[in-house]
Amino acid sequence: MGRGPSIEGRKNAEDAKRGKIFTKLIREITVAARNGGDPATNARLRIGIEKALSANMTKDTIERAVKRGSGADGADNMEELRYEGYGPGGVALIIDAMTDNSVRTVADVRHALSKHGGNLGTTGSVAFQFSRVGELVFDTPSPEAEEKILEAALEAGADDVVNGAGQSTVLCAPESFEAVKAAMLAAGFEPISDAVVMRPENRVAVDPEVAETFEALLDWLDELDDVQEVYHNASLPQST
Known part of the structure; x- marks a missing residue:
């Protein structure tokens, strides 16, 4: 009989899915930050950050995305x-x-x-x-x-x-x-x-x-x- 996916296999699949979610969230934050890197005055950025935090993204990752989008950390294309x-x-x-x-x-x-x-x-x-x-x-x-x-x-x-x-x-x-x-x-x-x-x-x-x-x-x-x-x-x- 065949065996189901291993614990490691399931973890790798979950990590890959989590990675894709993070990729999409980082892109949203980066683009939103073009209109200003302060979430207090940028509603789209504020919503994007809230979603990222809900997905357990680290604040450091969020801050890097904001800096990239606002031009403070290299060009965003x-x-x-x-x-x-x-x-x-x-x-x-x-x-x-x-x-x-x-x-x-x-x-x-x-x-x-x-x-x-x-x-x-x-x-x-x-x-x-x-x-x-x-x-x-x-x-x-x-x-x-x-x-x-x-x-x-x-x-x-x-x-x-x-x-x-x-x-x-x-x-x-x-x-x-x-x-x-x-x-x-x-x-x-x-x-x-x-x-x-x-x-x-x-x-x-x-x-x-x-x-x-x-x-x-x-x-x-x-x-x-x-x-x-x-x-x-x-x-x-x-x-x-």
């Missing part, structure tokens, strides 16, 4: 790119990347899409199907929990709350994101995820076969170091 396109079943995709080699990045993204029955589109081809919003997700296993989140969210200045699958998603304007998050935390509610995202106006149901291929595409894109975020309008099993 990263650029932000956004790709729009379609996945299998015509699912709309927005792929945000940070790279020092745009030729490599577009080739990698195009290859990932074509391998899974998708294709790149032109700028603006799918963006109109999404809105930029602040999004905070909370576990709400009961109607009572949903009601408490709704009351706190409205008090915090949120625009809407969407319930489903045992979770409540609080939506707000991007410029209100930090204030709404701070108010929710002060009220005793800890989000399981929070970010400013590109949220689809409507989601498209996909059949199981397409969903399997699409999830494989998402995994592929996630493995690309240059890809920071992927947004889509597919309604997948257990997605909200």
Whole structure:
């Protein structure tokens, strides 16, 4: 009989995944720091640092990324790119990347899409199907929990709350994101995820076969170091 992965093998896989997360976080901090290295006056940098600390990144690593981005520690040649396109079943995709080699990045993204029955589109081809919003997700296993989140969210200045699958998603304007998050935390509610995202106006149901291929595409894109975020309008099993 074959044996499962060794403890060492699992640890190496976990370390590799952690390394990829750190790579993406460092790039976000570096680029955000271009608009100023002080998180007190740079909201994007402040959010990036909070995410990095939550991922247990050391303060020294964060500080080096800030210095590099602000020009205090050598030149930073990263650029932000956004790709729009379609996945299998015509699912709309927005792929945000940070790279020092745009030729490599577009080739990698195009290859990932074509391998899974998708294709790149032109700028603006799918963006109109999404809105930029602040999004905070909370576990709400009961109607009572949903009601408490709704009351706190409205008090915090949120625009809407969407319930489903045992979770409540609080939506707000991007410029209100930090204030709404701070108010929710002060009220005793800890989000399981929070970010400013590109949220689809409507989601498209996909059949199981397409969903399997699409999830494989998402995994592929996630493995690309240059890809920071992927947004889509597919309604997948257990997605909200």
